[in-house]
Amino acid sequence: MPQFTFSVTEQLIPNQDYTDKKKQLRIHVDNMRADDDEFYALINNIIVGEDQKGKIIDAMKKETTARKDRDESIYTDVISKINKAVNSFNEQVADMKKQRLSVTYEDKTE
Template sequence: MKDKESITITEKIVASENLMHKKQILRKYTEEIFKIDKAFFNLMDDIIVNEDQKGEIVEAMKEETKKLTTYNRNLLDHIDKRVNKIVQGLDEQVDEIKSQRMTITYENTHLPKYV
């Protein structure tokens, strides 16, 4: 007697590869932005503070520069955290694609049992 049977399995058709090294490529750009921001804010500080400028406008500029510095650093930190999550998600998605569900259908031939 022949019976058709099926089995479904998930098989990895391509080896897994860790893509976490991609973070460094993206982080390089945020580090460059940080360096440019730092150079700009140092220049602002040199112009405003080191030349002994005084007055309400100068104080307001100092305050705004500090706020902007904090905002930019927080934004870059947030971007770095998002990069980590995005690369991890990409890594998981790529790993998922490398697996394939397969259904194998075969005929099961039962040999008669002799008792």
């Protein structure tokens, strides 16, 4: 008797969307960014607000601006990586909820 096999991929468990995790992770980044903004505002008030002048003050302004720009770049990179990580996690979980099934049967009509 001839045997036949067919294979299918079935989703055994419904998919769940984890994009809400992005928001939860971004909250922490936003909190760090707010703390940094407050810190840089304090530094700026001390340097500029008190009308300080001189080479040391100019160097401090330059270093503060460079550090703030670098920190902002890091935050942007972290947000991008959060998005990629959560998207990848979504895909991995969805793949694990699927199962490849093979069915073999005999044709007894002959």
